[in-house]
Amino acid sequence: MNQSIKKSQRIVVKIGTSSLIYANGSVNLASIDQLAFSLSALQKEGKEVILVTSGAIGVGLDKLNLKKRPTSIPEQQAIAALGQATLMNIYSQRFSSYNQETAQVLLTRDIIDYPVSRENVTNTIEQLIKMDIIPIINENDTVSVEEMDHQTKFGDNDKLSAIVAGLADADLLIMLSDIDGFYSANPLENPDAKLYRQVQEINDDLMERAGAAGSRFGTGGMASKLKAAKLILENNQSMILANGSDPRIILDIVAGEEIGTLFSKVNEGIDND
Numbered sequence: 001m002n003q004s005i006k007k008s009q010r011i012v013v014k015i016g017t018s019s020l021i022y023a024n025g026s027v028n029l030a031s032i033d034q035l036a037f038s039l040s041a042l043q044k045e046g047k048e049v050i051l052v053t054s055g056a057i058g059v060g061l062d063k064l065n066l067k068k069r070p071t072s073i074p075e076q077q078a079i080a081a082l083g084q085a086t087l088m089n090i091y092s093q094r095f096s097s098y099n100q101e102t103a104q105v106l107l108t109r110d111i112i113d114y115p116v117s118r119e120n121v122t123n124t125i126e127q128l129i130k131m132d133i134i135p136i137i138n139e140n141d142t143v144s145v146e147e148m149d150h151q152t153k154f155g156d157n158d159k160l161s162a163i164v165a166g167l168a169d170a171d172l173l174i175m176l177s178d179i180d181g182f183y184s185a186n187p188l189e190n191p192d193a194k195l196y197r198q199v200q201e202i203n204d205d206l207m208e209r210a211g212a213a214g215s216r217f218g219t220g221g222m223a224s225k226l227k228a229a230k231l232i233l234e235n236n237q238s239m240i241l242a243n244g245s246d247p248r249i250i251l252d253i254v255a256g257e258e259i260g261t262l263f264s265k266v267n268e269g270i271d272n273d
C-alpha cells in the first residue's frame with residue numbers, strides 16, 4: 001500500500017491516444033466513459049482533478065474515416081481542430097452523465113516562455129477547480145505545431161502533462177498509456193523485459209532503455225514519458241505510469257495500490273525485483 005500516493009489531493013491524469021482509440025481507428029467510447037466515471041468519482045470524494053488528453057487527431061481521423069495521419073502539418077491541424085471539438089463533445093456528454101462539469105483548456109508553449117501567459121493559465125485552472133469543474137487540457141494544435149513536427153519532438157502531451165502538474169502544483173501525475181509501466185526494454189521487442197516498480201532518478205542508462213511508440217497512434221513513445229518523469233522529479237513531484245486500457249485503474253492507484261511504475265525521489269520501499 002502506498003500511503004503517500006493515497007494522500008494525494010490534487011491529481012493530474014494524462015491519457016494518450018492509444019488508450020482513447022482502438023487499433024482499428026474507432027473511438028473507444030467505453031474507455032472514455034470509464035475515465036469520466038473515475039475522475040467524477042474522485043472529484044465527488046473531494047479530490048481536485050485535472051485531465052490532460054490527447055486524441056484530437058485520432059478522433060478527427062476516425063470522423064473522416066482516414067486510416068493514417070496525413071503528412072502535411074495543415075492537414076494534421078485541420079484534423080486536430082475537427083477531432084478536438086468531437087472529443088470534447090464526447091467528454092462533456094460522458095461527464096454530464098455523472099453530474100460532473102468539464103471545461104476545455106487549450107495551451108501552447110507560451111506558458112513556458114511568458115510568465116504572464118503562465119499566470120493567466122494558472123488563474124483559469126485554479127478558478128475552474130474552485131468551481132468544481134474539471135479542466136480538460138490539450139495542446140492548441142492550430143497554433144502550436146511542434147508536437148506534430150516529429151523533427152523537434154518538443155511539446156508532446158507527456159511533457160505538457162508534466163508542465164501542467166508543475167504549474168498546478170499537483171501532488172500526483174497519473175500517466176495512462178497502452179503498457180503496464182516502464183520496462184528494462186520495450187516489451188514488444190523483448191519478452192523478457194522487467195517492469196520497474198519505482199524509479200527515483202532518470203539517468204542515461206534508463207533513457208537508453210526507452211524506445212519508440214508502440215502503436216501507430218502514439219507519438220512520443222517511452223522516451224517522452226521518461227522526459228516528463230524527469231521534469232516531475234526535478235519539481236519533487238510524483239508520477240505513476242500505468243496501463244490505461246481500463247481507466248478505472250485510476251481509482252485503484254489513488255486508493256494506494258502499487259500499480260505500474262512510480263517515479264518519485266522518496267523511497268517508498270517498493271522492490272524492483
Ligand SMILES: Nc1ncnc2c1ncn2[C@@H]1O[C@H](COP(=O)(O)OP(=O)(O)O)[C@@H](O)[C@H]1O
Pocket residue numbers: 015016017018019176177178179181182183184185186187188209210211212213214215217218219220221222223
Ligand atoms: N522500455 C519501455 N518500457 C515500456 N514501453 C516501452 C519501452 N520502450 C518503448 N516502449 C513502447 O512505448 C509505448 C508507449 O508509448 P506511446 O505509444 O507513445 O503511448 P501513448 O499513446 O499512451 O502516449 C509502449 O506501447 C511500448 O511499445
Ligand SMILES: N[C@@H](CCC(=O)OP(=O)(O)O)C(=O)O
Pocket residue numbers: 015016017018053054055056057058080138139141147156157158217218219220221
Ligand atoms: N494534441 C495531439 C496529441 C498527439 C498525440 O498523439 O499524443 P500521445 O497520444 O499522447 O502520444 C492530439 O490531441 O491529437
